[in-house]
Amino acid sequence: MSFSPLIRQLIDALRILPGVGQKTAQRMALQLLERDRSGGLRLAQALTAAMEGVGHCQRCRTLSEEALCPQCADPRRDDSLLCVVEGPLDVFAVEQTGYRGRFFVLKGHLSPLDGLGPEAIGIPELMERIEAGSFSEVILATNPTVEGEATAHYIAQLLAPRSIAVTRIAHGVPLGGELELVDGGTLAHALAGRRPIGL
Amino acid sequence: MSFSPLIRQLIDALRILPGVGQKTAQRMALQLLERDRSGGLRLAQALTAAMEGVGHCQRCRTLSEEALCPQCADPRRDDSLLCVVEGPLDVFAVEQTGYRGRFFVLKGHLSPLDGLGPEAIGIPELMERIEAGSFSEVILATNPTVEGEATAHYIAQLLAPRSIAVTRIAHGVPLGGELELVDGGTLAHALAGRRPIGL
Incomplete structure (x- = not known):
């Protein structure tokens, strides 16, 4: 029992964010409280506006x-x-x-x-x-x-x-990687999908 | 130009959290919008309550x-x-x-x-x-x-x-590590601060 209730509630609420566990949530909560309260309030407003205002595009469903x-x-x-x-x-x-x-x-x-x-x-x-x-x-x-x-x-x-x-879309080796690190399935797709080099 | 304004504002606002860059903020925003809107609203309320309600303890300053x-x-x-x-x-x-x-x-x-x-x-x-x-x-x-x-x-x-x-507080080797991985300064402190083993 160490944090006061409002801080504990904030830490719990932050944990719904993907990839945020207990320690990260603590750090986030205290950073906002100590350094950037106006940023925290802006985030709260942006969250409310987006959660209540964003729907789906009628045509493409995004x-x-x-x-x-x-x-x-x-x-x-x-x-x-x-x-x-x-x-x-x-x-x-x-x-x-x-x-x-x-x-x-x-x-x-x-x-x-x-x-x-x-x-x-x-x-x-x-x-x-x-x-x-x-x-x-x-x-x-x-x-x-x-x-x-x-x-x-x-x-x-x-x-x-x-x-x-x-x-x-084509399957193949991603740019910038090394061939020896590419998995066999991807390499097989890359070979099967080979194309003449346009010079 | 891809996200609508409310989503862009939410992504920008999420980036004030420590350790959250553009990609993580996008993932967080879309995860909340697609999966957990009530969680997003709870987070907004917890943020507002904490940013406005939390001060410092008069005695210990926490x-x-x-x-x-x-x-x-x-x-x-x-x-x-x-x-x-x-x-x-x-x-x-x-x-x-x-x-x-x-x-x-x-x-x-x-x-x-x-x-x-x-x-x-x-x-x-x-x-x-x-x-x-x-x-x-x-x-x-x-x-x-x-x-x-x-x-x-x-x-x-x-x-x-x-x-x-x-x-x-004592300086020394942390529990559970390996001695060969401990830096020289810490090991020097650990040696200087050695204590008789109580049997």
Whole structure:
């Protein structure tokens, strides 16, 4: 019994943040209290505003406080490309590459053992979106995990009867690594997916 | 440009937490928005309550929302022992050892280069506290760093004219480590501070 109740409550509340345990929460709470109370109040306001104000984009299902997220509202984007990802952070990651087509954000991946079927992750909405749009290519950018691959294959099968190109992001060796550190599965994909060097 | 304004503001606000960079803040914000909005609101309330409600204990200067912190308000503690530490987290650490005397919390350590002299870290208040109390021993438990040692020495010199025992926590090898990994300075302290084995 050492901290007073308000500090204890703050430490407990901070522990809901991912990757924050007891010691880190203590350090965070005391740092805010001793050094940056106005920052702490700003954080409280930003949390309240975001938790109460942020919903989902009507079109791509990413997190957004507007009916349409910035990507969907932008009229200069390529309406023939649709990139399907597992979550809002993936939108950010794909944006960084310079991709300027449209997005659709699933709620994670298929996971039958956890009871997450196509309806739970929003695949019916994805089909509606494709129906309503005029896409010539759907890029499946789910994670390169067993579940992400299964989700991509499931969507590819659903889309097979339509005249839309369905692609999957390439698997291979990541840039900047060393070949001896790459796992066998990745290297096998990298070999199978080899391409002529354009000179 | 990828996240909507409320989410961007939340990510920026989360970055004031110690050890939280851009990527971690993104993960925290999206985790709260997607999985635990009520937890996010609870965190906002706990932050506001703590930032506005927590002050300093009148007696030991630790963080507390009451005029007296739990340690100072407890009448069963040993009034002859005073432990001087650098911050509120150190109170918690010393408490864990089973220590049940009184505390005094400095605002960090002496650091002349940063303009932190005795007044800035609360040494006059410490002297008043010792004057007002009936301590037979003052334990200097500042950190085992250059600044912490200097602070301990400074306080020891101030207290030298009084008939109070002034002690410093022992330096030596930490439990559970390996001798070959201990630095030379620590090992020298451990040797110099050797004690007969009580059988």
